[in-house]
Amino acid sequence: MASIAVSTTINGDEVDFICQPDESLLDVLRNRLGLMGAKEGCGTGDCGACSTMVDGRLVCSCLVLGAEVEGTKVETIEGMAEGGDLHPLQQKFIENAALQCGICTPGFLIAAKALLDQNPNPTETEIRFWLAGNLCRCTGYDKIVRAVQDAAAEMRGETA
Amino acid sequence: MSFDAAYHEKKLNSVGTRPLRPDGVDKVTGKARYGADFNVPGQLVARVLRSPHAHARIVNIDTSRAEAAKGVKAVVTAADFPDLTNGNAEMYAILDNCMARNKVMYDGHAVAAVAAIDAKSARDALRLIKVEYEVLPHVVDVDAAMLPDAPVLNDSVFTGGVEPTPTTPSNVCNRAEFGHGDVEAGFAKADVIIERSYKTEQTHQGYIEPHACVATCNKDGTAELWVCTQGHFVFRQNCADLLGLDASKLRVTSSEIGGGFGGKTHVWTEPVALALSRKAGRSVKLVMAREEVFRASGPTSATSIDVKLGATKDGKITAGLATLRYTGGPYPGMWAELGAMTSFACYDLENVKTVGFEVLVNRPKVAAYRAPSAPMAAFAVESAVDELAHKIGMDAVDFRIKNAAQEGSKSSYGPVYGPIGIGPTLDAAKTHAHMSAPLGPNQGRGMACGFWFNFGGQTSSNMNIGMDGTVSISVGTIDVGGSRASMALIAAEELGISYDDIKVVIGDTNTLGYNDMTDGSRGTFSSSMATVSAARNAIEVMRKRAAITWDIPEEDVYWEDGHAKAAGSKYGNLSPLSVAEIAAESGNTGGPIAGHSELIADGAGVSFATHICDVEVDPETGSTSVIRYTVIQDAGKAVHPDYVEGQYQGGAAQGIGWALNEEYIYGEDGRLQNAGFLDYRVPVCSDLPMIDTQILEIPNPNHPYGVRGVGETSIVPPLAAIANAVSNAVGVRMSHVPVSPPRILAALKAEANG
C-alpha cells in the first residue's frame, strides 16, 4: 500500500503527515502525531472515546480515514485548554467529580464542547441525548451532566 | 512498630471534605497515560489468534508460514508456555486460559499469538496460522450443563463438597453449603411460603479501556511490564510464575486504568506479551480489540437460582432456602460459593440454608465483577422477599425492617455481625421523599437491599517528607477512580497539614512491598490504613527530630495540629515546630524523614445498601424507562464524599444495565453473537435519570477513621430493585434478568392469555 501525504490543520497548527490509505484518523493522531488524548474504546463508533472535531463537526476519529482530513481543520482534546488555562468544561469536570477512571473524559469534553458551541443553554434531556454516543462505565453520567450544566451556566455568565 | 487501627471519633479538618482530585488536570487535558498510551522504541505489535469454536480439541497448529512471513518476529503457542504450575490448579487454569493447551474451551480462547513490526503484518500473519480442530459438543447454559447427558468439559472434574466424591466426572465442580438452624422446621412454622425460580444472564464489566500492555522480556531474565491493571503486584507474581521469571526481576508499572470493575484483576494477555518479547528479543505492545474484550475477558456468571421463603402472617421470616447454580466458564472458581454466602446476608434468620453449585460451561473464564456473585443472589432473594411481603399484605420496606440483621445477628454465612448499616439504610428509605412521591400511569416503584463483605489484605505505603515540608506518598494500591485524593486527605488529617501539600503516586512493584490488588472494595480502606500508619511513623520520626533540635527528651515532645510541641511548662519558650521547619533541619538532625508501613488491613467492615427506583413501562412494547433512582448506603466514613457518591451512582448504573438490557447472547453454535458495544447494551447517558445518593456513616470499628469499602455494594440491589419496580408497574413478576422488552412483552401476553 502506498502511503498518502496529508496536509491539515490540527488545533490551529498546520500539520503534514503520511499515512496508509486504510489508517484511521485516530491511529494517525495517536501513533503518528503523539496526540494520545483520544482513546480507542471500541473502534466501531459505539463508545465516543475518540471524539474529535473535523471541520466543525463532531465525529468518531476511529471512523474517519487519516487521508480524509486533507485540507480540513481538526480539533482534539490537546487543543481544548488555551495555554495552561482550562476550558470551563474541563474545570467543571474536575470540580464536579465528573470523572472516575477518566478514560472517557476527553471524548465527553470534546462532545460537550460541540454541544455548547451550538446550544449554550441545553436542557438536561438535550445534554443526555447529545452525549448518548459517549459511554461512561464509572459515573452513571449524573456528575457528567451536572458538570456540563455548570459549565454552560458559567459560559453564559450566570455563575453564582 | 505497633499500630492501633481502632476507630476513634475526633474532629476532622480534611477527611470528609471535597477538594479537587490531584490527577484531574492530566485527565481532562488528555495527558494521562493509560494502558495503550505508552510506547517503547522499536516495539513490536502483537495480535492473538482466537478459537472460532466453543469447544474443540486442538489437533495441530502449524505456524511455519506465519513465522516465515515478512515483518513477523515471533509466534507463540501453548508449546512456548511449559507447565510450571506444580499442580496448582488455579494457576493451571490461568495458564490454560492465556493460551489453550489441548482443547479450546470457548469462542475466543487464545490459541496462538504473533509479534510483528506493525499491526498489518501481525494481522496478516494470523491468517497464515493453520489450526486443525476436532470440534466437540458444547454447552453454554448453566442448567443444561448440569444435565446427566451434557457434554463434559473436563473429565478430571468430580464434584467437590459432597460425600462421597462422585465416581463419574461432571460439569458441577463444587457444591458449597451455608446456613444454620433447621429450614424444614422453619417452613413448618410459616403461614405463607413462596417458592420461585430465577435466571440471570451473563454480563461483562464493560470497562471502556481494553486490556493493554507493553512487555519487555530479556533473555537474562530481566523484564518490564507496563499494563492497565487493578493489581500490578498480583500481575507480577502471576506472570513470573507462569514464565519462570524471578518476581523481583520483573518490574511492573501500572498505567492509569480506564475502568476495571474486577475485570482487570486477572492476567489475560500479559504473559503472552512477555513470552512474545522473550522470543523476539524486542518489546511488544499488545492491545485487545473490543471484540476480544467481550469474547475472551471478563465476564460474570450466568445463573439459575431457586428460592423458598416462608413467613408468619405478622411478617417474620421463619426460613429461607436458596439453591444457586453459577457458571464459572471452563475452569473451577468460587462464584457459586460467594453467591451462596451473600444470598440472605441482609436478614436475621433463625433458619437458613444456601447451596451453591459451581458449573463449568463453554463460556469465557469468569472474572470478578463488582461484588462478584452477589447481585444475582440478591436479585433472586429480594424478588422473593418482595413477593412474600405483598402476599402477606405488608409494606415491602416494613417487612424488610422487621427481618433485617443487626449488631449481634448471626449472618447466614457464619460470622456474627458487629455494627452494621442494613437497618439504618432501610429506615432512611422508609422516610425518604422518594418513597412517598406519587406515581403516574404505567409506573411502578421497587426497592431492594444489598450486601457485600469488603476485603482488606496486604498493603504497603511510603511517605516521604520533602525538605520543604511537602509530602509525597507512594501507595501500592491502584487508584481506580479517585483514591489518590482520599489518601492525601487521610495523610493531611494525620499530619495536620494541607491537602495541597501532599502528592500521592502509585509506586511500581520494585519501589514498594507487596500490595494486594484493588478489589473487594479494599482500595481506600486498606491503603488509607497503611497511609495512616505510615504517617504516624513519620510523626514519630519528626518528634524525635524536634527533640534533637530542642535538645530535650523525646517523650516530652507531642504532635498536634501539624506541629511538634514541647510538653510541660518548663519548655514554655519553645515555639512549636511545623513539618516544614522540622524538614528544613533534617540534614542536621539525622537525614531524610520518612514513614513506612507494611501491614495486613484486617477488619474490613461489611457494607449494606438499600435502593429505591421508579420505572415506567410501555405496556405495548415492554420498553422500560428508569425515571427516578435513589441509593442509600453505609460508607462507614466518606473520606471524599464526591467519589463515594460516584461509586454509588456508577454501581447503580451498571446494575440498571444488567437489569434491563445487558446480556451475553450465544448462538446455537456456541459463538458469542454480541461482542461489541452496539449489541452488548450498556446504559447510555439518555437511558438514565440523575441518581440520588444518601451516604450513611456507621463507623467501622476496625479503621482509624471508620472507613468501610464503598465500591461494590452499589451494584448489588439494582437487579432486584428494577425487577420489583417493573413487576409492580405491569402486575406480572419478572423472574429473568435482564427484563428486556421482549421478555416483558412475552410475560404480559402470557398473563393476558391466562
Place this chain on the structure above:
Amino acid sequence: MRYERPETIDQATSLLAGAKGKAFVLAGGTDLLVRMKGDDFEAGLVVDIKSISGMRDIAETDEGFVIGAGVPCAALNEHAALHAAWPGVVEAANLIGSTQIQGRCTVSGNLCNASPAADSVPAMVAAGAQAKVSGPKGTRMVPVVDIPLAPGKTSLEKGEMIEAIVLPKRPARAGDAYLRFIPRTEMDIAVVGVGVNLTLGSDGTVETAHVALGAVGPKVVVAEAAAKTLVGTKLEDTALATLAAACSAASSPIDDKRGTVAFRKDVAGVLARRAARIAYDRAGEK
C-alpha cells in the same frame, strides 16, 4: 488498498468500473470503516466521493429535494425547508447512531449498506424517494425500494454509485413519520422500524397512504395492503387497529440477538399505529 478522491462523478464511476478487486464508495464511512477493521476485509479501492461538486449539498429543485450522497445526516436536520416538508424522513435519518455518527453518516450510505434495519430506508420508501444512480452507462433514477435486494446486497452494478437521493415535492395536507423500537434510548439498531406517509383530503380523510417496515424481513417491506386499509378513513380507532394487524401480518421477521419474531410482529403493529397518528396530525396541520 488504494484511496482515491475524485472531483467529478465521471472520474468516480470510471475508477469504480475499472477497479481490480473489490471497490467501495466512501461517503460518511460509518459502516465502511467498521467493516474495514474486520480481519477478513479486503479491498482494492476506496473512492471518497465527498470532493465531488454537489455531493455535500441539499438542493431544492423542481424535482423536490436533492440530497447529495455526501451530506451527513446532521445536515438534513439543519435544513429548515427539508425538515418542514419531510419531517419523518429527517427524523429517521437523525436516529442513525450517535451525534458523532450523525456528523458523518449519509442516507445514501444507509441505503447502500443494505441492512434490513436501516432507519432511513422505510421512511424514504414510504416517501416515494428515488435514488439518482450514476454509472459508466450514464444516470438513471431508481426507486429507493429497489436498491436493496437482501442483507448486504444492492441492485447497483459494477461502476455504479448513488449520486443523490431525491425526495419529491410535497402537496398540501401531507405528512410523514418514522418510529422505530430500540431497547435503549439511543445507539441501537432498530428492532422494528415503521415509516408512514399520508396525504389527506380537505375533510381530513386519508387519500393516499404509504407504509414501509424495517427489520421485519430481509429487506425493507412495503406494506401495501396495510397502507390501503387507511385510505378513506380518518384514523378512527378501528382503522388504526386494522392497520396494526395488517402490519403485523406483513412482517416476516427472524429471531436474533435484537428481538424475537413474536416481539417484532407485535411491535410493528404498535409502531405503525403510532406513526400513522403522528403523520396524520402533521398532515392536518398543513
